[in-house]
Amino acid sequence: MKNYDHKKIEKKWQTEWEKKNLYKAKEKGKKFYSLIEFPYPSGAGLHVGHIRSNTAMDIVSRKRRMEGYNVLFPIGWDAFGLPTENYAIKTGVHPIKVTKQNTDAFRKQLKEIGFSFDWSREVDTTDPKYYKWTQWIFLQFYKKGLAYKAKTYINWCPKDKIGLANEEVVDGKCERCGTDTEKREKEQWMLAITKYADRLDKDLDLVDYPDRVKLSQRNWIGKSEGMLFTAPVKDMDLEIETFSAHFEAFCADTFVVIAPDHPLLQTLVSGVKNEKEILLTAKKMVQDRSKAGFEQKEPTGIFTGKYIVDPVGNGNLPIWVASYALADYGTGIVKCSAHDVRDFAFAKKYNIPLKPVLFPEDKDLAKKVLNLELCFSDMQKGILKAPNIFAGRIAGETREEIIKYLEEKGLAEKRSSYKIRDWVFSRQRYWGEPIPIIHCEHCGMVPVPEKDLPIVLPKVKSYQPTDTGESPLANIKEWVNVKCPKCKMSAKRETDTMPNWAGSSWYYLRYMDSKNTKSFADSKKIKYWSPVDWYNGGMEHTTLHLLYSRFWHKFLYDLKLVPTIEPYKKRTSHGMILAEDGVKMSKSIGNTVNPADIVRLYGADTLRLYEMFMGPFEDAVNWNTNSIIGSRRFLEKVWRVGVSFNDKKKKKDPSSPKNSLSVEKVLHKTIKKVSEDIENMRFNTAVSNMMIFISEIEKALGSGEAVPKESFKKFLQVLSPFAPHITEELWNIFGEKKSIHISKWPKWSEKMLEENEVKIVIQVNGKVRGEMYIGIEEDEESVKAKATKENSVLKYLEGNVVKRIIYVKGRLVNIVC
RNA sequence: GCCCGAGUGGCGGAACUGGUAUACGCGCACGACUUAAAAUCGUGUCUCGCAAGGGAUGUGGGUUCGAUUCCCACCUCGGGCACCA
Numbered sequence: 018m019k020n021y022d023h024k025k026i027e028k029k030w031q032t033e034w035e036k037k038n039l040y041k042a043k044e045k046g047k048k049f050y051s052l053i054e055f056p057y058p059s060g061a062g063l064h065v066g067h068i069r070s071n072t073a074m075d076i077v078s079r080k081r082r083m084e085g086y087n088v089l090f091p092i093g094w095d096a097f098g099l100p101t102e103n104y105a106i107k108t109g110v111h112p113i114k115v116t117k118q119n120t121d122a123f124r125k126q127l128k129e130i131g132f133s134f135d136w137s138r139e140v141d142t143t144d145p146k147y148y149k150w151t152q153w154i155f156l157q158f159y160k161k162g163l164a165y166k167a168k169t170y171i172n173w174c175p176k177d178k179i180g181l182a183n184e185e186v187v188d189g190k191c192e193r194c195g196t197d198t199e200k201r202e203k204e205q206w207m208l209a210i211t212k213y214a215d216r217l218d219k220d221l222d223l224v225d226y227p228d229r230v231k232l233s234q235r236n237w238i239g240k241s242e243g244m245l246f247t248a249p250v251k252d253m254d255l256e257i258e259t260f261s262a263h264f265e266a267f268c269a270d271t272f273v274v275i276a277p278d279h280p281l282l283q284t285l286v287s288g289v290k291n292e293k294e295i296l297l298t299a300k301k302m303v304q305d306r307s308k309a310g311f312e313q314k315e316p317t318g319i320f321t322g323k324y325i326v327d328p329v330g331n332g333n334l335p336i337w338v339a340s341y342a343l344a345d346y347g348t349g350i351v352k353c354s355a356h357d358v359r360d361f362a363f364a365k366k367y368n369i370p371l372k373p374v375l376f377p378e379d380k381d382l383a384k385k386v387l388n389l390e391l392c393f394s395d396m397q398k399g400i401l402k403a404p405n406i407f408a409g410r411i412a413g414e415t416r417e418e419i420i421k422y423l424e425e426k427g428l429a430e431k432r433s434s435y436k437i438r439d440w441v442f443s444r445q446r447y448w449g450e451p452i453p454i455i456h457c458e459h460c461g462m463v464p465v466p467e468k469d470l471p472i473v474l475p476k477v478k479s480y481q482p483t484d485t486g487e488s489p490l491a492n493i494k495e496w497v498n499v500k501c502p503k504c505k506m507s508a509k510r511e512t513d514t515m516p517n518w519a520g521s522s523w524y525y526l527r528y529m530d531s532k533n534t535k536s537f538a539d540s541k542k543i544k545y546w547s548p549v550d551w552y553n554g555g556m557e558h559t560t561l562h563l564l565y566s567r568f569w570h571k572f573l574y575d576l577k578l579v580p581t582i583e584p585y586k587k588r589t590s591h592g593m594i595l596a597e598d599g600v601k602m603s604k605s606i607g608n609t610v611n612p613a614d615i616v617r618l619y620g621a622d623t624l625r626l627y628e629m630f631m632g633p634f635e636d637a638v639n640w641n642t643n644s645i646i647g648s649r650r651f652l653e654k655v656w657r658v659g660v661s662f663n664d665k666k667k668k669k670d671p672s673s674p675k676n677s678l679s680v681e682k683v684l685h686k687t688i689k690k691v692s693e694d695i696e697n698m699r700f701n702t703a704v705s706n707m708m709i710f711i712s713e714i715e716k717a718l719g720s721g722e723a724v725p726k727e728s729f730k731k732f733l734q735v736l737s738p739f740a741p742h743i744t745e746e747l748w749n750i751f752g753e754k755k756s757i758h759i760s761k762w763p764k765w766s767e768k769m770l771e772e773n774e775v776k777i778v779i780q781v782n783g784k785v786r787g788e789m790y791i792g793i794e795e796d797e798e799s800v801k802a803k804a805t806k807e808n809s810v811l812k813y814l815e816g817n818v819v820k821r822i823i824y825v826k827g828r829l830v831n832i833v834c
Numbered sequence: 835g836c837c838c839g840a841g842u843g844g845c846g847g848a849a850c851u852g853g854u855a856u857a858c859g860c861g862c863a864c865g866a867c868u869u870a871a872a873a874u875c876g877u878g879u880c881u882c883g884c885a886a887g888g889g890a891u892g893u894g895g896g897u898u899c900g901a902u903u904c905c906c907a908c909c910u911c912g913g914g915c916a917c918c919a
Contacts (some may be wrong), residue, residue, distance in 0.1 A: 077868045229838060236837065239918060261919060274919090306917090341917045351919050358835095359917060436918050556913080599912095630859070632846060635841090644846065647859045655875095660915080663850080702848070705858035712858095719875090778854045783900045785854050823899055828853055 021656035023620025031131055034569040039756055040082075040133040042089040044545050045793065049086035051078045052525055052585075054554040054562070055093040055140075057517075058119035059100055063126040064602065065610050065640060069628045070591040072739075073698060075132045076629070079738035080695050082133075082763035089546060090133055091528035094120050095138035098517045099185070102448035103193075105480045112448045114479070116143055126613060130621045133758070138531040142520030147527065148450040148472035150537035151519050154569065156453055156464050157576060163209040166462070169441060170200035170303075171486075178458040179482040180445045182516065203486065206443035206452060206513060210568050214435040215240050217567055225587040227635075230559050237560040238435025244420065244429040246352060248325040251333055255284065257325060260347030260434050263394075265419055269354035270331050271373040272364065274318070274339035276349045277302040282321075282338065295338060316341045316363045327352070329428050339363055347434045361392035402793040418605060423757035430644045440565070442516060445488040447480045449514030457501035457508035457652050466502050472510070480519050488512040521562055522569040527550050537578075544580050552585040555593070563588070589698055592637040594628075599639050610640055622740035629739060648704075652743055654711045655736065658718070659747035662726055677722035683713040684728050685769035691735040692765070700739075707736055726751065731763040778829040779804045781813040797824050803828040 034040065053074045056067055078090040096116045105112045120141065127134070140147055158164035172181040174191040180203065185192045210217075218238045221231045243262035250257060259273065264305035275282055277299035286292045298832045305317075324333040334352065341359050355371035358598045364371050364503060374535060376383040377393055385391040423429040443452060451472045453465035465472055475496040477489050490512040491497060501508035523537070529546040530538035554563065570584035595601060596608035603609065615624045627648040632638035687710045694703035710732055717724055737744040737757045748757035772793060777800065779787040785810030791800055801822045805814065810832070817834035824830050 137877095232838070233914070236915070239915095241918075243919080259919090263919065341919090343918065346918045353919080357919065359919075434918075436915095560914085630846090638846075641846065641860075644860045650874095652857085702847095702858080705848075708858055715875095776854090780854085780900075783853095783898095788854080821899065823853095825853055825900095829900090831853080831899055 019633045019660060021202060021743070022652050023622065023742070024617075026746045027129070027131065027616075027621050030745045031128060032133075032741050034133075035128075035136075037756070038087075038137075039758060040090065040135050040136055042091075042135045043087060043541055046087040047085070048089065048546060048550075049078075049081040050089045050525075050549045050551075051081070052091070052528075052545050052549045052552045054552075054558065055095050055521070055524060056123060057095050057098055057100075058116065058123045059827060060104060060115070060124055061121055061604055061609070063612050063809050064594075065612050065615075065628065066591075066594045066602075067127075068130055068612055068624065069634075070553055070555070071127070071130070072628055073133055073591060073634060074551070074698065075625075076695055076700065076738040077551060078133055078276065079741065079758055080692075080762060082758060083734070083737075083760060085761075088133075089138075089528065090132040090135060091138045091140075091531075091573055092132070092136065093125065093138075093524060093528070093531075094123070094142065094523050095517065095524070096120065096141055096143040097449050097515075097520060099182070099446070099448070102446060102480055105448070106391070111476075113143070116141075129613070129616055130625065133741070138528050140524055140527050140531050142450075142524065143448075145471045145473050146534070147518065150527065151450050151515065151523070152453040152465075152470050152472060153467060153516070153537065154523060154573070155450075155519070156245055156470075158208060158572065159454070159464050161572075161576075163212060163572065164442065165207055166204050167207050167439075169203055169205050169207070170407075171203045171205065171441075172198045173201040173486065174198050178484050178486070180486045182444060183441075201486070205441050208440040208442045208568075210440045210565070211435060213436055213568050213571055214437050215433070215713045216571060217564065218708070219397065220567075220571075220583055223583065224583050226585075227588070227590055227614055228650060230563070230590060233556075233559045234564055237437060237564065240433055241435075242431065242433050243347075244423055245348070245432035246328055248328050248352075250285065250336075251324040251326050253285075253323065256283075257281065257285075257350050258348040259350045259352045260432060261352060262434065263357070264423070264429070265416055266354055266356040266375050267329050267352070267419075267423075268331065269356055269372055270327060270329070270352040271351050271355070272360075272369045273325055273334050273336045274342045274351050274353055274360075275321070275336055276342040276344035277306075277340060278344045279342075279349045280344070281350075285336070286321050291322070293319060295319050299338050302338070306340060316359065317365065318363060318367055320367075329423075334544045335369070337363075337367070337369070340411060345438060346436065348610070355386075355389065355392060356394050358392050358394055361394075365389070395774075438713055440568075442519075443513035444516050445482055445486055445512075446514055447474070447477060449517065450519055451490065452511045452513050452515060454511040455499060455501060455508050456511065457504060457506065458506075459506055460501055460503045463503050463508070465499055466555050471503070488514060490514070495771055518562060518565050522566045523573075525552075525566070526573075526579065536560045536576070540578075543578075547579060548583060549585045551587045551589070553589045553591060556590050592633070592635050595639050597640055597642070602640070603829055610642070615645065619645055619649045620652075620742070622652055626652065626704060626739050627830065630704040632701060634698045634700055651704075651708050651711060652740060653739075654715060655733075656743060656747070658711065658714055658729065659750065661718070661748050662729060677714075677717040677724050680710075680714050680717045680722070680724050682726060683710050684732060685765040688731065688735055688763050688765035689770065692762070695738070704739065707732070707739075733757060734760055734763050775827050777804070777827075779807055779810050780829060780831040781810060782833060786810050786813050793827065797826075800824055801830060 028783060041313055053071050074090065078088050082088045101112045101115050104115055133607050142148060147776060155164060161705055172183065172186045174181055174194065174196055176196040177191060177196050177771055181191060181198060186198050189197060218240050221234060228407065241262040241316060243260055244264040246259045247256055283296065286295045302317060316336045321336045321338060323336045324335060327334050341363070343349065355361055355373040356375055373386050373393065373394055376386050382391065386393045420431065429623065451474060453470060453472045455463045455465060457463050475490065475493050477493055480489055483491060497510050497512060499508055499510055525540050526543060530542040533539055566584060570579060571582065573579045574582055579779055612624060623645060627645045631644065687706045690706040691703045694700065714724055714729065733744045733747055734757060741758060745757050774790050775793055777789050777791055778785055779789060787807050791803065791805050801824055804810065814832065814834065819832055819834045820831040822830060
C-alpha cells in the first residue's frame with residue numbers, strides 16, 4: 018500500500034491543472050463570479066490569513082463549477098503602496114523591481130496551495146496597461162466636476178518633513194518615527210464622494226452584506242436628518258444657516274456658535290473692534306484641535322460681537338466662535354441651547370445665559386436642570402415636558418409634530434447632513450498613479466487628452482519626498498515640463514499621485530476583460546459577468562475600499578458604463594488569524610507563521626483543511642501549530658480507505674454481507690451538511706462532518722461490512738473543494754479519466770436521512786430521566802402513554818399526580834407533575 | 835463617551851426555529867501491536883459523590899413544562915468611531 022505522499026501528489030496535479038487550463042473562465046453558460054480581495058504583495062510573503070480567505074472562496078468556486086456554473090475566480094496584485102516605496106527609499110531599489118520580486122514570490126506561493134484561480138486574467142495595478150484606465154476613470158470624474166482641488170489640512174510630520182496619509186497617523190503620531198504630527202494647509206485633489214452619500218446609504222438595502230458591514234458603512238456615512246434654520250445677522254447684510262438634528266428644544270436656543278475655520282468667519286467679524294484677536298484665537302483653536310487627538314478637551318471660545326435675529330422668536334442670539342464647532346458638518350454654524358452637553362459646558366464656562374425647556378420625569382433631576390446644575394439632553398424620551406414657551410403649543414409634542422409645525426410656519430426646512438467627507442485623493446508620493454492633469458498658466462487646469470494615457474511614472478533617483486512636502490516627481494524637470502494640450506505653451510504636470518485605494522476601486526471590472534486595450538473592459542463582457550456574485554474580504558476594508566469601490570461603481574453606472582447599481586451582490590467577511598497568544602502576527606514580534614513551512618511538512622491540503630476547521634470563519638482565531646496534525650490524520654485516513662478500495666491483492670470476501678446502511682446514512686447526511694455549510698461559510702462544521710463520515714466508514718470496513726465504491730467516491734467529491742489534490746489523486750486511482758473538479762456535485766436523498774425509529778428523551782419536570790425508541794409516525798397519545806410507563810421513569814412519577822405532558826415531535830416528552 | 839461583537843471542558847470549538855449542553859479536533863491517561871520507539875488502532879477524559887443523586891454555558895434576576903439560545907441589569911474581553919450639533 019502506497020503512503021500518502023503529499024509532495025508528489027500536489028505537484029503533479031498543480032502541473033496537470035495548469036496544463037489543461039482547468040479553471041479558465043469563458044463567457045459562456047450560467048455564470049458565477051467569485052472574488053477575493055487581491056493581495057498587496059508585501060515583502061513579508063504570503064500570510065496564513067490570505068490562505069484562510071482564499072481557501073473559503075476557492076471552496077465556493079469549486080463547488081459552483083461542480084454545480085455546472087461557468088466560474089470566474091480571478092487573482093491580481095494591488096501593488097502600489099507605501100511599504101514598497103519605503104523599501105525603495107531605504108535601499109534605492111526601484112519599486113518596479115521590488116514589486117516584480119514580490120509578485121513572483123506571491124504567485125509561486127499561491128500556486129503551491131492549489132487555488133483554482135484563472136491565472137490568465139491576472140492584473141497588476143502598477144502596470145501602465147492597467148493604470149491607464151485608473152487614470153482614465155479619474156478624468157471622467159474630473160470632467161463631471163467630481164474631482165476637484167481644494168485647500169485642506171494634511172498630516173505633516175515635522176521630523177521626517179513629509180505629508181502623511183491618514184492611515185500613517187496612529188493616535189496623532191507619525192507611524193514611522195512617533196513624532197506628533199501637525200496639520201498643514203495644502204491644496205489637495207478631492208473626490209466628491211459626499212455627492213453619493215445618500216445613495217451609498219440607501220442602496221445598502223439592495224445588497225446581501227452582513228448586518229455589521231451595513232451598519233458600519235451607515236455609521237461612517239453618518240446620515241442624520243434634521244432642520245435647517247435661516248437667520249439674518251443683526252445690523253449686517255448677511256444671512257446664516259444653522260443645521261440641527263436635535264431641534265426639538267429649539268425654544269431653548271440662547272446662543273450661536275461658528276466653527277473657527279468657517280469660511281464666513283472673516284466676513285462676519287470684519288470691522289469688529291477686536292477682529293484681529295478673534296481671527297488669531299480662531300486660528301489657534303484649529304491648531305490645538307488637531308493636536309488634541311483623542312483627548313476630549315475643554316471647549317474654548319470667543320465672542321464675535323455679532324448677533325443673529327432668531328427666526329423662531331428667541332430674540333437676538335450672540336454668535337461665538339467655539340472650538341468644538343466643525344466647519345464641515347452641517348452648515349458649520351449651530352444654534353445652541355441648554356439641552357446639548359457641549360453647548361451646556363461651553364455656556365457655563367463663558368457665562369452665556371441658558372433657559373432649559375425640557376425636563377426629566379424625576380422631580381429632583383428636573384429641579385437640577387432648572388437650576389442649570391445638570392444638562393438634560395435626552396430628546397428620545399422625546400415628548401417635551403416643557404413649560405409653555407412658544408406660540409402656546411410646543412409643550413408635549415413629538416418630533417414629527419414639531420417638524421410639521423416648523424415647516425408649516427416656514428420657520429425651517431428639512432435637511433440631511435452626513436459625517437462622511439470628500440475623499441482626499443492625492444498623495445505627495447512616488448509609488449502611485451500619476452494624476453493626469455496639466456497646469457497651464459493660460460488655460461488653468463487641463464486634463465491630459467485620453468489618447469495620451471497612460472501617464473507613465475518616470476524614473477527618479479531618489480524616492481524621498483521633498484522638504485516642501487511635494488512629491489518626488491516634482492524634481493524630474495524633463496517629466497514635469499510639458500506643452501499645454503490646449504494652447505501648446507509650456508506648462509507643468511501635476512506631480513501628485515493617487516492613493517493606493519484608486520486601483521482597487523475598479524479591479525473587479527478589469528478581471529472581466531483584463532487584456533482589453535480599447536476600454537477598461539468590453540461592455541458585453543461586463544454585462545455577462547456583472548455583478549460580482551460573492552465577494553469575501555476583511556472587515557478592515559468596510560469603510561475604505563468597500564465604500565470607495567461602491568462609489569466608483571455608481572459613478573460608472575451613471576455614465577452607463579456598467580449595467581448594475583451595485584458592484585457586489587453578496588459580501589462576506591473573514592476573521593483574522595492571530596498568533597498563538599492571541600496578538601497580531603507581525604514580523605517585528607517574530608510570531609509569524611510561514612505557510613510554505615506548513616505546506617512542506619504537511620501539504621497544502623492539510624493546511625487548507627486546518628484553516629477551515631480551526632474555528633468559525635467570520636471570527637478571529639488563534640493559530641495553533643499543534644492542532645494541524647488532526648487535519649493531517651484525517652487526510653491520511655481518507656487516503657488509507659481510498660487506497661484499500663483499489664487494493665487488487667485484497668481478496669473480496671465471497672460471503673460479503675449487504676451494504677452498510679449506517680455508512681449510507683452518514684454519507685447522505687454529510688453531503689447535505691457540507692453542501693449547506695459551504696453556502697453559509699460554516700466550514701468548520703462541514704469538516705467535522707466529513708471526519709464523522711470517515712470514522713463511520715472505517716468502522717464498517719473494519720467489521721467486515723461492505724461499502725460500495727460509489728459511496729466513497731461521492732464523499733471524495735464533497736471533500737474535493739477543501740482538499741483538491743488528494744481527492745483528485747484518489748479519483749484518478751478509481752479510474753476516472755476526467756478531473757474530480759469538473760464532476761457533478763453529489764445530491765443527497767432526503768429519504769436516506771429519514772429514520773423509521775427515533776430516540777425520544779423522556780424528561781420529568783424538565784430533567785432527563787430516560788429514553789425510548791418509537792416509530793416516527795407514532796401518534797402523540799400513544800407516545801405520551803408509553804413514556805409514563807417507561808421503567809426508568811416510573812420511580813420519579815411515584816406519589817405524584819401528572820399535571821401535564823408535553824410532546825415535541827421526534828424529540829422529547831416532558832412529564833410535568 | 836457612543837456603536838458593534840464575544841464570554842461554553844486543560845485548549846480550538848459544536849448545539850436545528852427554546853427541546854438530551856460539551857459534536858468534531860488537539861492535548862492527556864490507560865490498553866493493543868512492537869525487542870523498543872514512532873506511527874496506527876481501541877477505551878476513557880466538565881465537576882462533586884462509593885452510590886443514589888446533585889451542580890455547571892461570565893454574574894444576578896425574569897419569562898417558560900423546559901433557556902447556551904428570549905428579556906432586563908451588571909462584569910470582563912475584542913473591534914470600530916472620535917467634539918458629527
